[in-house]
Amino acid sequence: MRIGELARATGVSARALRHYEQAGLISSERASNGYRVYDERAVVRVRNIRHLLSAGLTLDDVHVFTPCLEGDVAAAPPSEKGLRVAAARLAVIDARIAVQTEVRDRLEAALREQAGGRIGPPA
Numbered sequence: 347m348r349i350g351e352l353a354r355a356t357g358v359s360a361r362a363l364r365h366y367e368q369a370g371l372i373s374s375e376r377a378s379n380g381y382r383v384y385d386e387r388a389v390v391r392v393r394n395i396r397h398l399l400s401a402g403l404t405l406d407d408v409h410v411f412t413p414c415l416e417g418d419v420a421a422a423p424p425s426e427k428g429l430r431v432a433a434a435r436l437a438v439i440d441a442r443i444a445v446q447t448e449v450r451d452r453l454e455a456a457l458r459e460q461a462g463g464r465i466g467p468p469a
Contacts, residue, residue: 347385348377349363349384352384367382372395387416391415394416397419403435410425
């Protein structure tokens with residue numbers, strides 16, 4: 347199937363598919379006209395990549411799961427390495443949330459101070 351067909355089958359843009367290919371997560375052959383041609387397994391791989399990305403992993407993180415991208419990633423038993431990568435990513439996300447919460451709290455305090463303790467939607 348060509349890149350447009352794969353994009354429609356997975357709900358992923360052709361640009362994202364080219365990015366996944368450049369990252370080494372999917373592969374294609376080139377037709378005589380230069381078009382990328384993917385086999386049917388690419389649909390499952392792309393859906394699994396999207397599943398892992400939506401869970402908060404990065405493309406670099408997804409490389410750890412390459413051996414199981416053609417199966418049911420969500421149902422497969424996790425590997426030790428996969429668990430370590432996911433735990434490390436969770437720690438990064440938690441740290442980012444903590445920083446953003448601090449920024450939010452400072453902004454809220456500044457608004458309260460300026461508004462005499464009243465904070466509401468803008469008028």
